[in-house]
Amino acid sequence: MTKRARTILFSFLVILFIFIAPSITLYSQGYRFDWERKKIVQTGGFYFKVLPKNAEIYLDGKLIKKTDFFFGSALIENLLPKKYKIEIKKEECHSWEKNLEIKEKLVTEAKNIVLIPKNPNFTILTKEVKDFFFSPDKKKIILKEQEKDFWALKLYDLNKNLKSHLFQETDFPKKKAELLSLEFLKNSKEVFLEVVSEEQLKYFTLEIDKMPPVLTKSEKPLISLKDIITSQTIGEDIYYLDNSGHLFKTDASLKTKTKISEIPFEVKQETEYKLKVFRDFIFLLEEGVLYQFDQNSKSFKKIFEPVEELVISSDFKKLAFSNNYEIWILFLDSESSTGRQKGDIIFLTRFSEKIGNLSWLNNHYLIFSIGEKGIKIAEIDDRDKINIVDLTEFKEPKIFWNQNDKKLYILSEENLFVSEKLF
Numbered sequence: 001m002t003k004r005a006r007t008i009l010f011s012f013l014v015i016l017f018i019f020i021a022p023s024i025t026l027y028s029q030g031y032r033f034d035w036e037r038k039k040i041v042q043t044g045g046f047y048f049k050v051l052p053k054n055a056e057i058y059l060d061g062k063l064i065k066k067t068d069f070f071f072g073s074a075l076i077e078n079l080l081p082k083k084y085k086i087e088i089k090k091e092e093c094h095s096w097e098k099n100l101e102i103k104e105k106l107v108t109e110a111k112n113i114v115l116i117p118k119n120p121n122f123t124i125l126t127k128e129v130k131d132f133f134f135s136p137d138k139k140k141i142i143l144k145e146q147e148k149d150f151w152a153l154k155l156y157d158l159n160k161n162l163k164s165h166l167f168q169e170t171d172f173p174k175k176k177a178e179l180l181s182l183e184f185l186k187n188s189k190e191v192f193l194e195v196v197s198e199e200q201l202k203y204f205t206l207e208i209d210k211m212p213p214v215l216t217k218s219e220k221p222l223i224s225l226k227d228i229i230t231s232q233t234i235g236e237d238i239y240y241l242d243n244s245g246h247l248f249k250t251d252a253s254l255k256t257k258t259k260i261s262e263i264p265f266e267v268k269q270e271t272e273y274k275l276k277v278f279r280d281f282i283f284l285l286e287e288g289v290l291y292q293f294d295q296n297s298k299s300f301k302k303i304f305e306p307v308e309e310l311v312i313s314s315d316f317k318k319l320a321f322s323n324n325y326e327i328w329i330l331f332l333d334s335e336s337s338t339g340r341q342k343g344d345i346i347f348l349t350r351f352s353e354k355i356g357n358l359s360w361l362n363n364h365y366l367i368f369s370i371g372e373k374g375i376k377i378a379e380i381d382d383r384d385k386i387n388i389v390d391l392t393e394f395k396e397p398k399i400f401w402n403q404n405d406k407k408l409y410i411l412s413e414e415n416l417f418v419s420e421k422l423f
Contacts, residue, residue: 044102045077049111050088051423058087073111090115094389098381109337112364114423116377116389122410122417126156126163129416131398135188138404142166142182142191142208143416151179155208158405166213167206172197186235192218230273230284239277241284243267247293247300263299265291278312281319281332285310290321304328304345309358314403318380320348320366322355327366329380338381346382357399361422367408369397375410392419 048057053072057064059079067074081104088096093115100108130151131144141156143163152168169177177197184191189209195202203218231240238250245264250257265284267273274285282293288306293299310321317333327348331340340346353371361367367377373395378388394412401408408419 042081042104043078044081044104045075045079045107046084046086046100046102047073047075047107047109047111048088048113049073050096050113050115052090052093052115055088055090055093055113055115058089059084061085061087075107086110088113088115093117094387096379096387097385098387099384110381111337112362112379112381114362114365114379116391117420117422120392120408120422121420122392122408125409125416125418127415129411129414131182132400132409132411132416133182133184133191134400134402134409135184136186137188138402140188140208141409141416142184144179144182153182153206166208167215171215177202229267230275232275232277234277239275239282241265241267241273241275247282261293261298261300263297265300276310278319279316281312281316283310283319288323303330309355311359313360313363315363317363320358320360320380322358322368324354325352326350327355327358327368327378338383346380348380348382349378349386349388357397359399359401361401362403367391367399367401369399372396375399375408 046059048067050067050072053067053069055067055072057067057074057076059076064076065074079102081102083099083101086096086098086100094117096113096115098110100110102108126143128145129143130146133142133144135141139158141158143154143156145152145154147168150169153166154163155166156163169179172195177195179193179195180201181194182191185205189207191206191208193204193206195204205216205218207214207216227243229241229243231238236251238252239247239260240250241247245261245267246259247261247265248257248259268286272287276283276285280295284291284293284300285307288308289302290304290307290310291300292303294301304321306323307321308324310319312319312332317331317335319330319332321328321330329346329348331342331344331346334340334342348366351370353374355368355370357367357369359367361377364381365377365379367375369375373393375391375394375397376388377391378386380386391408394410394417396412398411399408406421406423408422410417410419
């Protein structure tokens with residue numbers, strides 16, 4: 001090669017380097033040329049976390065990758081800033097679909113995705129059940145069964161898969177009694193019974209961990225006292241609203257009490273009130289009107305109406321409530337992944353049939369019944385559309401979602417059903 005040729009080649013390579021080096025640098029820093037907008041932009045990405053694991057992720061109809069085997073997560077980088085149609089799929093599960101936007105230099109997250117199984121299997125746990133009550137530790141169920149001319153209480157141990165007799169109507173001294181309510185105490189070893197016998201309201205405590213179970217007569221609960229409007233027991237503490245409209249906290253002895261409120265709530269005569277206490281959050285229902293106790297002003301503030309059911313998430317960061325046909329979410333704390341701020345109230349969904357059995361599947365999904373037989377699961381991420389799936393159908397179901405074993409328990413037509421593990 002001649003000296004002139006070498007000089008030309010060297011000059012060409014220098015010029016090529018001058019043009020290519022900045023492009024390589026920009027590319028390595030996440031810059032791309034956007035052909036639609038005809039300009040250089042900086043890319044962003046998606047981060048997904050999905051149950052079950054090994055789910056397929058599609059962007060605009062194209063399979064991009066699967067979530068990993070260990071954590072069920074996936075990071076997709078170097079995406080042009082725009083909206084993408086996302087589909088996350090797994091065999092025998094309902095797909096998750098949403099349109100989400102990528103912004104320059106940012107990662108858009110959707111890390112609470114659950115793919116609900118299609119047509120989950122249900123088996124009959126036990127028959128001839130009138131009602132059922134789960135223990136606080138979610139390990140036991142008390143069954144109310146009808147046996148000929150009397151009712152009986154049975155204990156079902158989920159760990160041992162064993163049913164045993166507890167108590168029955170004919171064990172009462174006067175033989176005839178109507179069970180009005182049954183409530184587990186916090187230790188899951190005792191239940192509080194409210195019964196009508198000889199036209200009198202009576203209260204009993206049943207120790208279910210003893211052999212045989214021990215029934216003892218109890219005192220009237222605090223709520224029956226004349227100056228108490230409504231109350232709720234949380235652990236060793238009792239919260240109550242009295243006739244003056246003030247909120248108090250006391251213990252079971254009732255010897256000492258602390259006034260929590262400073263501004264009294266206006267109590268109306270012949271009006272039903274329900275106090276709902278969830279750790280640091282206190283709510284009051286006044287015939288469909290929902291109030292929240294404000295810790296700063298030490299008074300109740302109206303937040304929504306009408307409200308029929310309300311349930312708090314297990315992380316105590318969100319309150320779901322329904323008014324028969326609609327579901328709303330109150331954020332009790334900020335949520336960075338969706339941009340929600342403390343105090344935000346969002347409309348989730350509406351149905352033409354009545355909503356019932358509202359409860360949290362986890363901290364980001366709700367399960368509930370619709371009408372006379374439908375059972376649905378809905379996410380609460382309202383970015384774009386809400387993913388709602390039809391899980392199953394049972395006639396007039398009473399449902400309980402067990403967070404421990406991830407199974408759904410359904411009472412329908414006096415049969416107690418249990419699902420396979422849903423996720």
